[in-house]
Structures are given as C-alpha cells and as structure tokens.
Amino acid sequence: MKLLRYGPSGQEKPGLLDASGTIRDLSGVIPDLAGDALSAAGLAKLAALDPASLPAVPGSPRLGPPVSGMKNFVCIGLNYADHAAETGAAIPKEPIVFLKSLGALCGPNDDVMIPKNSVKTDWEVELAIIIGSTAKCVSEDEAMNHVAGYAVCNDVSEREWQIERGGSWDKGKGCDTFGPLGPWLVTKDEVADPQDLAMTLDVDGVRMQDGSTRTMIFGVRHLVHYVSHFITLHPGDVISTGTPPGVGLGKKPPMFLKPGQTMKLSIKGLGEQTQRTVAYE
Incomplete structure (x- = not known):
C-alpha cells in the first residue's frame, strides 16, 4: 500500500493511493496515520479495504508528511x-x-x-x-x-x-x-x-x-x-x-x-x- 496524508498544513487527512493513482480518503476508517493504524494489525485492516469503496479525493491536494504523531x-x-x-x-x-x-x-x-x-x-x-x-x-x-x-x-x-x-x-x-x-x-x-x-x-x-x-x-x-x-x-x-x-x-x-x-x-x-x-x- 501507499499511504499518505493530504490537505493544508496542520489539517491533513489520511488517505491511500489506489492502483490508478487516485487518492482515496481514509478519514472515515481511521482518524490519522498514527499510533495503532501503523501497527501490523492496523495495516492489515487497511489492506483488506476495497479502495473503490473509499471516497475519491478530487484535484491534486497538497501532500503532508505521510505519518503523524512522530516522537523521534x-x-x-x-x-x-x-x-x-x-x-x-x-x-x-x-x-x-x-x-x-x-x-x-x-x-x-x-x-x-x-x-x-x-x-x-x-x-x-x-x-x-x-x-x-x-x-x-x-x-x-x-x-x-x-x-x-x-x-x-x-x-x-x-x-x-x-x-x-x-x-x-x-x-x-x-x-x-x-x-x-x-x-x-x-x-x-x-x-x-x-x-x-x-x-x-x-x-x-x-x-x-x-x-x-x-x-x-x-x-x-x-x-x-x-x-x-x-x-x-x-x-x-x-x-x-x-x-x-x-x-x-x-x-x-x-x-x-x-x-x-x-x-x-x-x-x-x-x-x-x-x-x-x-x-x-
């Protein structure tokens, strides 16, 4: 999977990039790409999703850092x-x-x-x-x-x-x-x-x-x-x-x-x- 965060700085939402290069919104599934969402179990949950079932993000939004909650x-x-x-x-x-x-x-x-x-x-x-x-x-x-x-x-x-x-x-x-x-x-x-x-x-x-x-x-x-x-x-x-x-x-x-x-x-x-x-x- 290619996981990302998109939107204005400080207001990014989680998303994934589907096989066609379209950004799909993950904000209805997880609050952010942080914490448990990055664990093996969390990633397996995201991998099991059908990208076509997720809302497509229009246009070419700004991309933020692909993870949140970094400590180090x-x-x-x-x-x-x-x-x-x-x-x-x-x-x-x-x-x-x-x-x-x-x-x-x-x-x-x-x-x-x-x-x-x-x-x-x-x-x-x-x-x-x-x-x-x-x-x-x-x-x-x-x-x-x-x-x-x-x-x-x-x-x-x-x-x-x-x-x-x-x-x-x-x-x-x-x-x-x-x-x-x-x-x-x-x-x-x-x-x-x-x-x-x-x-x-x-x-x-x-x-x-x-x-x-x-x-x-x-x-x-x-x-x-x-x-x-x-x-x-x-x-x-x-x-x-x-x-x-x-x-x-x-x-x-x-x-x-x-x-x-x-x-x-x-x-x-x-x-x-x-x-x-x-x-x-």
Whole structure:
C-alpha cells in the first residue's frame, strides 16, 4: 500500500493511493496515520479495504508528511561508503546517530526555506524507515517486525552550522522545512529489498546524486536494532538512513543552495519529491 496524508498544513487527512493513482480518503476508517493504524494489525485492516469503496479525493491536494504523531526524527550520518569517501571521512565503526528537530518536518513538495544568514544549505536524498510499533532494545531478528514501511526523505543540512559552529550536528539539521518526508509511506511488503533501491536528486534539472542503498554501511535491520537500544522508537517515528555521494559539500568546488532553485528527489518504488527553495521570511 501507499499511504499518505493530504490537505493544508496542520489539517491533513489520511488517505491511500489506489492502483490508478487516485487518492482515496481514509478519514472515515481511521482518524490519522498514527499510533495503532501503523501497527501490523492496523495495516492489515487497511489492506483488506476495497479502495473503490473509499471516497475519491478530487484535484491534486497538497501532500503532508505521510505519518503523524512522530516522537523521534532520527538520522544516521555517514552511512554510505561512497559518501564517506567524498567527504574524506573514515568509515564509522558504529552508526552515527543524531536527531532532527520535529519542527523540520514538512510535506514532500513544500517549499524549503534557506535560513537567515545561511551560506551553506545542502541537499541529501535518503531512505526513511517508518516505525509501526514500539521498539525498545530489539534484536536484529526482531527489528523488521517493528517497521511499517519506507518513504523518501530530504535531510536538508546547513553545513557551516553543522560542521564549523561547534557542538553537535543538530544545529545544522533542524531548521524549519529541513525535513521533507513523503510523498507516501510504502508498506514494507511492497519493498522486496530495501538494500537495493536506486536513488537520485537533481537541482535545477542537473543530476547531483545518483546512488543506491546497496552502498549503505549499516542496513535497515541493523539500524532499527541499534537505535532502539538508545532511543525507544514509537509508531510514526522515522529513521533517515544516510545519503549517497553527490551532496553539495562534496563537490569540487562545493555548491550550495540559494533561493529560487528546485530540488527533485526520487527513490525507486517510493515516489518523488519536488521542492522550491525560498528566502528566509
């Protein structure tokens, strides 16, 4: 299934995308894509529905983040061998874990705001794991039982603030609109192998990132297991799993975003995002 949330920011309704590409309204079935609706039993209930029995949503409404009720927006740093190489960093011995502010979360096609005084805003296409049931100190064998599905994430980053301003990475990662997620949650049964997904990112029509989850250092199963030993994961939480090479920081010379540009991201089977960059308001 492809599950989504549509409507104005803060007023999104749950929906699903049927085989013809029509959005079907789920608000008569569940209050939101959150909590128990993301559990194995909740997803089985939705999968048993006949999409044709659900109201069709007219037009092309705004899409919001495909889950609600997130408690933790977890990110993994330097998790692609080829990306670590382009930045000159050593291969991590354990996953590098940091948190993105929940205030960064936005819809997949919402504008991305370049922060005030930013000079090094950068892009990162990433595979996001969406948690479906509470995971605390789970084994690798159990980890996938807690995964609802996957989505595309753009881990937008301000590199000066992340790297040159002292302290943790978080200050360069949590700005408003720095976490586009979606367009939908694709349930894990539709993803045969999350470690074999092509992923791309273009800026103004120029291909910047062209990679694959095959080069991830720590895979999905290990990440859910690992993170759950430090942070209890709840339904709707996200683990954004790192980015392949081609980020602006790694270009020679480095390239960074400015207002008026367009980013387009895709991951095979998970859909596309398109964002326009805008100046700080």
